[in-house]
Amino acid sequence: MKEPFHPKIVSFLCKWCTYSGADLAGTSRMQYPPSILPIRVMCSSRVNPVFVIKSYLSGSDGVLIGGCHPGDCHYQSGNYHTRRRIAILKKVFDSIGLETERVRLSWISASEGSKFARISEEFTGKIESMGENPTKKKVFL
Amino acid sequence: MDYLLRVEKSAEHGLIDFLKFLLENDRIGGVFTLRKTGADGAFDYGLIHDTALLEDAIPLHPFMPVNAAQDLSHFASMKKPIAVVIRPCELRAFIELVKRSQGSMDHFLMISYTCGGVFPFDVAVSGEPEKELPDYWESVARGQIFPKTRETCRACEHFVPMNADVTVSLIGETVNEVCIFCIHTEKAMHLAEGFESKRIEAELESPAIETLRRERQEEKKKLFENTVIRVNGLDGMIDMFGKCIGCHGCSRVCPICHCILCDFESHLFDYEPSMIEDELYRKGGVRLPTDTVLYHIGRLNHMSFSCVGCGMCTEVCPAGIPVAAIFMRTGEETAQLFDYLPGRDVEEEVPVTVYKEEELSTIGED
Ligand code: SF4
Numbered sequence A: 001m002k003e004p005f006h007p008k009i010v011s012f013l014c015k016w017c018t019y020s021g022a023d024l025a026g027t028s029r030m031q032y033p034p035s036i037l038p039i040r041v042m043c044s045s046r047v048n049p050v051f052v053i054k055s056y057l058s059g060s061d062g063v064l065i066g067g068c069h070p071g072d073c074h075y076q077s078g079n080y081h082t083r084r085r086i087a088i089l090k091k092v093f094d095s096i097g098l099e100t101e102r103v104r105l106s107w108i109s110a111s112e113g114s115k116f117a118r119i120s121e122e123f124t125g126k127i128e129s130m131g132e133n134p135t136k137k138k139v140f141l
Numbered sequence B: 001m002d003y004l005l006r007v008e009k010s011a012e013h014g015l016i017d018f019l020k021f022l023l024e025n026d027r028i029g030g031v032f033t034l035r036k037t038g039a040d041g042a043f044d045y046g047l048i049h050d051t052a053l054l055e056d057a058i059p060l061h062p063f064m065p066v067n068a069a070q071d072l073s074h075f076a077s078m079k080k081p082i083a084v085v086i087r088p089c090e091l092r093a094f095i096e097l098v099k100r101s102q103g104s105m106d107h108f109l110m111i112s113y114t115c116g117g118v119f120p121f122d123v124a125v126s127g128e129p130e131k132e133l134p135d136y137w138e139s140v141a142r143g144q145i146f147p148k149t150r151e152t153c154r155a156c157e158h159f160v161p162m163n164a165d166v167t168v169s170l171i172g173e174t175v176n177e178v179c180i181f182c183i184h185t186e187k188a189m190h191l192a193e194g195f196e197s198k199r200i201e202a203e204l205e206s207p208a209i210e211t212l213r214r215e216r217q218e219e220k221k222k223l224f225e226n227t228v229i230r231v232n233g234l235d236g237m238i239d240m241f242g243k244c245i246g247c248h249g250c251s252r253v254c255p256i257c258h259c260i261l262c263d264f265e266s267h268l269f270d271y272e273p274s275m276i277e278d279e280l281y282r283k284g285g286v287r288l289p290t291d292t293v294l295y296h297i298g299r300l301n302h303m304s305f306s307c308v309g310c311g312m313c314t315e316v317c318p319a320g321i322p323v324a325a326i327f328m329r330t331g332e333e334t335a336q337l338f339d340y341l342p343g344r345d346v347e348e349e350v351p352v353t354v355y356k357e358e359e360l361s362t363i364g365e366d
């Protein structure tokens, strides 16, 4: 029998917003899928696109970047820069024929525990429908 | 303020005379130009103060030993202005460096020319590149692509310089008979004052330039289509960059890649043996050197929007990877996201250093 597919989603979460939102989801005992593997960063703009590419090429089925809503970044403009970087990253992926849908940027505030749970659900569902990241099977990558 | 000056000499001799004039009248401190290095057709860039050394200058020859932009950033603030003779893509690359605080335009008299493209290294260092020159200049006169130029030169539509003080008109001209300068700036006008030449009523743009632009655009379309076929999807990437030996030559010669703390030169990707072992058992094998695909996708993210398509990276790649075509194509797409054109305007900021509050609304909103 084929093992069921449990996606792994490396998630870079801004400490001030999304990571706290995830905490809130936990302390409020909301259900969200175990696929999310959180990595706490000081700001979404700490995420060098290379981290995302490395996660993708290392077999992460999806990569989530979570930051404060536009205008709410604790360092004023970090998330605006993140938005440009992710736009570029998706354009690069698209241009070389990689799956852009495996990368997702979401704005989730510290009070949006339920949004965190919903996005985790949705993104996990999306990745499940896409199947495993093909990079997993590529030995010599 | 553009106006044209005509000198009844070959383009190269007219230009050398002009440079000599500037040096002899003490209007500049030096000339940065391509020069012959030896008898066997070798060439390099040099900075010249002694006018006797201009003997060996070959400012308009279709060679590009390095993209000059990085050289220029090393002497961006000298006491006296330096006259620089470089190609349009080198000038564009320098503008990109100026935006990144790696240089300044102030100290240079930028001389460029309508460019017919450069020879790949194998032609340029063949020992007899001179053999190709008559045919090359004939193509230039007709406004046609010379087939033996670099792949990205053949596909380059920005061969009329942007931001030059002076443009030497080559496309559409009989270069061994006449030298035509287009003076664009006041700086150039003052420096050129008293230089023996005839002012003529004409424009730099010409039917030959239009023809060449159309041909190049056609060629670019073909090159990009061909690149999509060669580099498509994960398998395409692995096929292409599986050949990469990880020498990082392509970023060393890239004028845009100036960062001293490049991620890929750092210890970020020096793995502990245990990490390699982990991958070995997890996947059953490990490719070495590691991360060649990562390196290229990473660079595409970091700098492709500033790629000027000079072709240096393809030239130096020992594995025969068409790096420049790949960067030029994806670069055009990433630049278009922000209506950006590398090297167009010093005031146009590098896309990753600025942002707008209202933009890219489909990313992040849900
Ligand atoms: S020059 Fe070629 S082999 Fe060297 S790192 Fe670049 S692509 Fe790889």
Ligand code: SF4
Pocket (backbone or CB within 6 Å): B093, B152, B250, B253, B254, B255, B256, B257, B306, B307, B308, B309, B310, B311, B312, B313, B314, B323, B324, B327, B328
């Ligand atoms: S990526 Fe290659 S073609 Fe583009 S600017 Fe750098 S060296 Fe030139």
Ligand code: FES
Pocket (backbone or CB within 6 Å): A014, A015, A016, A017, A042, A043, A044, A045, A066, A067, A068, A072, A073, A074, A075, A078, A079
């Ligand atoms: S602090 Fe949250 S995105 Fe910058």
